[in-house]
Amino acid sequence: xxxxxxxxxxxxxxxxxxxxxxxxxxxxxxxxxxxxxxxxxxxxxxxxxxxxxxxxxxxxxxxxxxxxxxxxxxxxxxxxxxxxxxxxxxxxxxxxxxxxxxxxxxxxxxxxxxxxxxxxxxxxxxxxxxxxxxxxxxxxxxxxxxxxxxxxxxxxxxxxxxxxxxxxxxxxxxxxxxxxxxxxxxxxxxxxxxxxxxxxxxxxxxxxxxxxxxxxxxxxxxxxxxxxxxxxxxxxxxxxxxxxxxxxxxxxxxxxxxxxxxxxxxxxxxxx
Amino acid sequence: xxxxxxxxxxxxxxxxxxxxxxxxxxxxxxxxxxxxxxxxxxxxxxxxxxxxxxxxxxxxxxxxxxxxxxxxxxxxxxxxxxxxxxxxxxxxxxxxxxxxxxxxxxxxxxxxxxxxxxxxxxxxxxxxxxxxxxxxxxxxxxxxxxxxxxxxxxxxxxxxxxxxxxxxxxxxxxxxxxxxxxxxxxxxxxxxxxxxxxxxxxxxxxxxxxxxxxxxxxxxxxxxxxxxxxxxxxxxxxxxxxxxxxxxxxxxxxxxxxxxxxxxxxxxxxxxxxxxxxxxxxxxxxxxxxxxxxxxxxxxxxxxxxxxxxxxxxxxxxxxxxxxxxxxxxxxxxxxxxxxxxxxxxxxxxxxxxxxxxxxxxx
Ligand SMILES: [Zn+2]
Numbered sequence: 001x002x003x004x005x006x007x008x009x010x011x012x013x014x015x016x017x018x019x020x021x022x023x024x025x026x027x028x029x030x031x032x033x034x035x036x037x038x039x040x041x042x043x044x045x046x047x048x049x050x051x052x053x054x055x056x057x058x059x060x061x062x063x064x065x066x067x068x069x070x071x072x073x074x075x076x077x078x079x080x081x082x083x084x085x086x087x088x089x090x091x092x093x094x095x096x097x098x099x100x101x102x103x104x105x106x107x108x109x110x111x112x113x114x115x116x117x118x119x120x121x122x123x124x125x126x127x128x129x130x131x132x133x134x135x136x137x138x139x140x141x142x143x144x145x146x147x148x149x150x151x152x153x154x155x156x157x158x159x160x161x162x163x164x165x166x167x168x169x170x171x172x173x174x175x176x177x178x179x180x181x182x183x184x185x186x187x188x189x190x191x192x193x194x195x196x197x198x199x200x201x202x203x204x205x206x207x208x209x210x211x212x213x214x215x216x217x218x219x220x221x222x223x224x225x226x227x228x229x230x231x232x233x234x235x236x237x238x239x240x241x242x243x244x245x246x247x248x249x250x251x252x253x254x255x256x257x258x259x260x261x262x263x264x265x266x267x268x269x270x271x272x
Numbered sequence: 273x274x275x276x277x278x279x280x281x282x283x284x285x286x287x288x289x290x291x292x293x294x295x296x297x298x299x300x301x302x303x304x305x306x307x308x309x310x311x312x313x314x315x316x317x318x319x320x321x322x323x324x325x326x327x328x329x330x331x332x333x334x335x336x337x338x339x340x341x342x343x344x345x346x347x348x349x350x351x352x353x354x355x356x357x358x359x360x361x362x363x364x365x366x367x368x369x370x371x372x373x374x375x376x377x378x379x380x381x382x383x384x385x386x387x388x389x390x391x392x393x394x395x396x397x398x399x400x401x402x403x404x405x406x407x408x409x410x411x412x413x414x415x416x417x418x419x420x421x422x423x424x425x426x427x428x429x430x431x432x433x434x435x436x437x438x439x440x441x442x443x444x445x446x447x448x449x450x451x452x453x454x455x456x457x458x459x460x461x462x463x464x465x466x467x468x469x470x471x472x473x474x475x476x477x478x479x480x481x482x483x484x485x486x487x488x489x490x491x492x493x494x495x496x497x498x499x500x501x502x503x504x505x506x507x508x509x510x511x512x513x514x515x516x517x518x519x520x521x522x523x524x525x526x527x528x529x530x531x532x533x534x535x536x537x538x539x540x541x542x543x544x545x546x547x548x549x550x551x552x553x554x555x556x557x558x559x560x561x562x563x564x565x566x567x568x569x570x571x572x573x574x575x576x577x578x579x580x581x582x583x584x585x586x587x588x589x590x591x592x593x594x595x596x597x598x599x600x601x602x603x604x605x606x607x608x609x610x611x612x613x614x615x616x617x618x619x620x621x622x623x624x625x626x627x628x629x630x631x632x633x634x635x
Contacts, residue, residue, distance in 0.1 A: 010545035125591030
């Protein structure tokens with residue numbers, strides 16, 4: 001390829017569906033323009049994953065809808081000389097198949113002037129369940145980071161990309177924040193973020209915390225010398241099982257508020 | 273016992289410090305359920321150095337410039353540097369009528385931070401795989417020691433002239449030089465460089481990076497991701513037995529009688545959502561996941577075909593969540609990832625990687 005490869009962005013279907021901005025191009029720029037999503041992401045290509053919700057084989061192209069946790073993507077696999085392989089792969093899919101897709105976004109305006117975006121697949125990969133979990137989680141994580149960057153940028157009088165980068169955001173996240181504030185003043189980001197929290201995330205966090213609570217209870221019982229078990233002993237025992245001090249604090253808080261333990265004196269614990 | 277900042281050795285708990293708050297900022301963060309909480313961050317320092325901190329709880333009355341006694345704090349490596357944490361178990365007490373002349377330099381550099389051209393850097397790390405070699409200079413035989421130095425941010429190759437070290441020792445190196453050699457960072461130790469054994473624990477574990485963070489060379493780092501594109505040059509290749517160069521015909525043009533051997537190779541673009549990087553892998557990482565042994569790669573007995581290996585690579589690697597450990601190397605004006613280990617993540621590894629990434633992000 002002669003041109004620099006466009007980075008494939010990981011975004012949720014809702015972010016793509018709510019996209020209403022096509023970046024203006026200067027007359028000497030060539031190629032398709034970027035679309036700009038509510039999170040400020042500049043997109044030409046995407047990497048998406050999900051399960052096939054429908055398939056419709058037409059004469060010269062195949063339409064696929066792909067479900068992610070917040071809706072569906074629309075894919076159109078055309079049969080052209082250089083994409084026959086992709087059309088074949090699309091035709092071979094069944095409803096319910098898990099796939100990962102790399103493709104170009106193709107925006108078009110409806111007669112009512114509404115922007116619709118379909119995806120023209122370049123590669124279709126058969127995906128495992130773990131792949132879907134991984135993609136869902138990463139995409140949620142990336143989206144949340146962009147949201148925090150937007151909140152941070154909002155505090156500034158003028159968009160200031162450098163100051164966000166100094167805070168630890170990536171240059172792309174900082175640029176996204178500036179774009180979002182520029183193009184999506186009236187977009188309801190809050191509502192978008194609330195819809196994210198409905199998505200169940202792949203995480204062993206709760207299982208992990210359960211096992212830590214058991215460990216804490218056991219250690220308090222074993223190491224109570226009458227004056228209560230020392231905090232340091234708990235942290236030490238937990239560290240041996242690869243738990244962090246902050247997780248021990250969380251477990252102690254939980255066990256305290258559920259009435260399983262109490263703090264006898266400063267940093268000394270007893271079972272109730 | 274009250275410590276000085278320069279005495280803090282890596283990740284440790286229950287630290288007591290008397291420090292000046294040189295910078296203090298407040299921030300609101302939201303968790304995934306939308307509940308918000310306030311935390312504080314900034315820099316504290318004493319006569320021996322400064323360290324960034326994060327406080328989940330901090331007295332409202334403390335201002336920048338105040339001297340405080342911090343107890344029961346802990347440190348952790350966050351992003352690329354050591355950070356002090358003040359949580360609900362810690363105590364923060366104002367020390368009135370006192371002042372401290374703060375040394376406004378950060379503690380040691382990390383391996384990730386040091387840059388080619390730096391002349392007198394201080395780094396700490398674990399010594400791995402030392403090898404001694406001799407060379408001639410002005411008719412005199414001299415010794416040079418090569419080893420790998422690892423910390424929580426990655427590793428670097430070190431050449432030591434005149435200083436000897438032991439494997440698995442953790443040392444502080446003061447006054448070494450950083451350069452770039454064949455796309456990788458390299459540290460050079462001279463006669464007057466100090467190499468001091470210290471007691472600090474460093475795990476032999478590759479740190480996990482976002483791909484967007486990898487803009488400079490560093491060795492022994494981990495990334496996760498999905499393959500965006502697998503080059504069709506990947507699969508089986510022939511190499512000359514003598515010069516090990518890739519052979520396109522059946523014979524090496526320079527060593528036509530010496531024979532060839534098969535090798536595995538993959539070139540792909542991998543993405544974790546924060547960015548993309550070109551990666552390459554060889555037989556040592558691909559063989560185990562493809563179930564191809566050294567024996568299968570002997571042209572005399574091998575039944576493998578190019579097509580077969582490419583198809584197997586494609587079905588094994590694409591569409592799967594991968595975890596790679598390897599080196600970030602600069603070629604021309606961009607960085608590439610040379611994978612030394614490839615793992616297809618199972619549920620457990622996935623949970624571990626996802627958790628690590630989330631923990632690393634608390635700005
Ligand atoms: Zn040769």
